[in-house]
Amino acid sequence: MYERKILPKLNCGLDLIGEVLYGKWKIRLLWFINEGHKRPSELQRKIPDATRRVLNIQLKELEDHELITKKIYPVVPPKVEYSLTEFGKTLIPVISVLGNWGDKNEEHLRTVILRRLKS
Numbered sequence: 001m002y003e004r005k006i007l008p009k010l011n012c013g014l015d016l017i018g019e020v021l022y023g024k025w026k027i028r029l030l031w032f033i034n035e036g037h038k039r040p041s042e043l044q045r046k047i048p049d050a051t052r053r054v055l056n057i058q059l060k061e062l063e064d065h066e067l068i069t070k071k072i073y074p075v076v077p078p079k080v081e082y083s084l085t086e087f088g089k090t091l092i093p094v095i096s097v098l099g100n101w102g103d104k105n106e107e108h109l110r111t112v113i114l115r116r117l118k119s
Contacts, residue, residue, distance in 0.1 A: 020065045023058045025050050027095055030084070033068060034092050038081040067091065 008019050021027060025047055032046045040059075044052060059082060062068045067088035073079040084092070102109060 020067070023061065025055060026058050026062060027098075029055070029058060029062060030067060030088060030091060031095055031099075033082050033084055034089070038083060040080055040082075043082075062088075 008015065010016055010019065028047055029043060032043055037043055037046055040052075040055070043055060043059075044050070047055065059068065059070070063070055063082075066085055068082050069085055071081050071083070073081070
């Protein structure tokens with residue numbers, strides 16, 4: 001398993017939030033779990049570009065940061081469901097505001113991102 005060689009600097013709220021939410025799919029995972037998509041296969045279908053391995057790693061990190069909980073049902077085959085913790089639910093309004101900002105500035109953001117990718 002990957003082990004960090006350099007410890008992160010956690011000097012302010014932005015450092016902390018970056019450490020917790022850094023990862024390509026974490027914000028989407030939180031949003032989809034909040035919408036009721038709780039099974040790993042459902043999350044995989046909602047984010048088809050992500051590999052199962054990457055999703056599992058990021059789900060584990062969200063669990064380690066106490067934003068989600070994982071429940072394993074004792075059935076065959078095993079059934080797993082994720083849900084937001086009370087702490088994780090406090091992030092949903094923040095994610096919503098970020099999403100609304102992205103929607104409001106969609107044209108400009110798309111233009112600058114595509115320009116950067118072409119250069």
